[in-house]
Amino acid sequence: MSVAVEARGLSKRYGQIVAADSIDFTVREGECFGFLGPNGAGKTTTMKMIYGLAAMEHGELRVLGLDARTQRREVKSRIGVVPQEENLDRELTVRENLEMQALYHGIRDEERVDELLELALLSTRAGDRPQALSGGMKRRLLIARALVNSPRLVVLDEPTTGLDPQARLAVWDLLDRMKREGVTLILTTHYMEEAQRICDRLVIMDGGRIVAEGSPPELLERFEQESLEDVFLEITGRSLRE
């Protein structure tokens, strides 16, 4: 199986804070790969290094065979990004948000926009401003926006944080669809049940380091625990949600 993302010795500091401390990981094409850990573990920084919004200090990072350090434009044109914080264009409508995204990518494809509005269940809200949408709808629009350029790899930073259970199910449904279509997914979460449900493999991060790696069943077996929550507690001695 070919490799979608490969990181070797990836490091990044913000002043005194070590956000990523020489981390290594390999994401295979077509899998759903999770980064699990508490706030401040370095998950978001790692995601940002993949999609070019954080400059890496040391190490090697290859995304879809490209050098993430020197080929940022090329990397960004091939991947989709769902950020943790909503950053939709508040001065444009839902539809225009998708059209502008296409323009930033140098694509013009009205059919794709219609298709994505439908996929995100937002066809009836196409003319509204993002501010008028519920939290779940905004998140679905962010996901639809990330798919405008038909990426083979989508990076999602906490795609379900802050959503009610129903909205979370809708997001999971979107993720399942992407997976079925063979899209590689990299996501961060601090919900153990989410990681267990949708990730093929995952790493557990803490304090900028990767402290464990494997598929959810492997990890449960290796640490002889009932849930990933307990695995985390076992490794770090701390609860995930403190």
Next chain:
Amino acid sequence: MNDYVPSLHGALAVWQRDLRVFSKVWKGALLPQFVDPLFYLVAMGFGLGTYLATIQGIPYREFIAPGLVASSVMWAASFETTWNVYFKMEESRLYDAVLSTPVEVQDLVSGEVAWAATRALVYGTSFLGIVTIFGLVKSPWALCMPVFLALGGACFAMLGMTFTSLTPRMELYSYYYTLFITPLFLFSGIFYPLDKLPDWATVVAWFTPLYHLVEISRSLILHPDAWTVLGNALWIAVLTGVLFGIPVNRMRRRLVA
């Protein structure tokens, strides 16, 4: 080096986004910024001007009209690249989204400056139209004005972008306006010629961009002189080009930490 060369397509996309937003709000947005120089023209030109004879042989209202055209460009480009850009950079975080696409920081800066120059061009040209209706345009060379209004707009846009890329807080814009933009408005030879002032005042004025734009504007509208126009235009173009690296470098540090 690669980090400073903009892609035309990326810059154009940023420009198109702003154009689309402006196309929704232009009716409401155009009027207030229009009325502003108009009030100055009426109050100073037709009010104060009634009590003054002439300046350099030119009736007072004719003397100030070209400067007010130039200043309308300064104000428009400044508003666009200060609060509007800051909002997109720090509040709505729109730039995070844009930079997650193939668009890079240098495209963003180029596109925003181009847009602010476009907007300034719209305001400046519209005000030039009003000045023409008042019968204050004396030379057909005024038809060349849009080119220089766009250039001046780009210069003030670049200055605004530079300050925006450096300012840690939105409140500091009051310093930018009070200590930079407003003094330029008052001391760049719009309301009185600088040749009777002490030498140092003329020297200071020479280092400010609005002075050069006022010179171009007054020349094209009243008494065209190719060297005045081209020399001052060169000054403005050089400043605009020289500044470019600062907002690109600073905004990259802010947005791609």
